[in-house]
Amino acid sequence: MADPARARRLAVRIRQIVSATIEMQIKDPRLGMVTITDARVTSDLREATVFYTVYGDATEVEESARALASATGVLRSTVGKQTGIKFVPTLTFIADIVPDTARELEEALERVRHADAELARAREGAEYAGDADPYRKPAVDEDDEDAERDDDLAVDAGDELTADPVGDAVTGPAAGRRDGFEDGRPSAAAQRSAS
Numbered sequence: 001m002a003d004p005a006r007a008r009r010l011a012v013r014i015r016q017i018v019s020a021t022i023e024m025q026i027k028d029p030r031l032g033m034v035t036i037t038d039a040r041v042t043s044d045l046r047e048a049t050v051f052y053t054v055y056g057d058a059t060e061v062e063e064s065a066r067a068l069a070s071a072t073g074v075l076r077s078t079v080g081k082q083t084g085i086k087f088v089p090t091l092t093f094i095a096d097i098v099p100d101t102a103r104e105l106e107e108a109l110e111r112v113r114h115a116d117a118e119l120a121r122a123r124e125g126a127e128y129a130g131d132a133d134p135y136r137k138p139a140v141d142e143d144d145e146d147a148e149r150d151d152d153l154a155v156d157a158g159d160e161l162t163a164d165p166v167g168d169a170v171t172g173p174a175a176g177r178r179d180g181f182e183d184g185r186p187s188a189a190a191q192r193s194a195s
Contacts, residue, residue, distance in 0.1 A: 007041045010089075014048050014079055015039035018091070021078045022071075031067040032060040037096045041089055048079075048089040051096040061095065068093045 019036040033055040041048045054064045068075075072091050080088035 004043065007043055007045060010045060010083065010085070011039040011041040011048065013083055014041065014050065014089070014091075017079050017082050018050055018075050021075055022068075025078070026067070026071050026074065028067040028071060030063040031071075032056050032064045034064050034068070037098065045085070046087065046089055047092065049092045049094055051094055053096045053099050065093070065095065 015036050015038065018039070022031070022034055022036070035053050035055070036050060037053055038051040039048055040051075052064075052068070054061045056064075072093070076088055076091050079091070
């Protein structure tokens with residue numbers, strides 16, 4: 001089994017050689033505008049698959065396929081001469097379906113664009129059957145908001161802590177606590193020091 005990197009390099013070289021040979025040496029009138037798109041070589045370097053596309057209609061594609069099949073021997077001997085490898089891989093030509101797939105995708109995208117445009121036209125004069133926002137939200141009165149703001153300000157003003165000048169005693173809601181919680185219970189450290 002050969003190195004996969006070597007197989008890739010050989011595939012690239014075969015693609016270049018076949019493309020140049022078709023352009024310069026093959027004079028078959030059946031051969032249309034053929035483009036070699038890719039080549040792949042098996043890991044044992046015995047078989048090479050060459051992908052191609054043809055510009056034209058179905059009859060030109062068929063004629064070009066026949067021309068490539070008849071020119072396979074010439075192309076294989078040219079690949080052997082230019083690569084210098086011991087065993088020249090057999091060449092198989094396969095029509096590449098990537099352009100057809102790309103064309104189908106473009107057509108599908110165009111259909112979607114038309115459907116979106118029709119939907120946008122249908123939405124122009126439409127109105128909501130109910131509210132614009134169908135989700136229920138709790139009703140908040142302005143009086144409640146003012147009361148909450150006043151409560152927040154009162155709590156903030158009453159939470160001031162005063163420290164003893166020595167720095168040991170703390171008075172206020174967090175008296176006896178050094179952990180930042182203000183639930184009224186003394187911290188474990190304050191309980192130990194008191195006992």
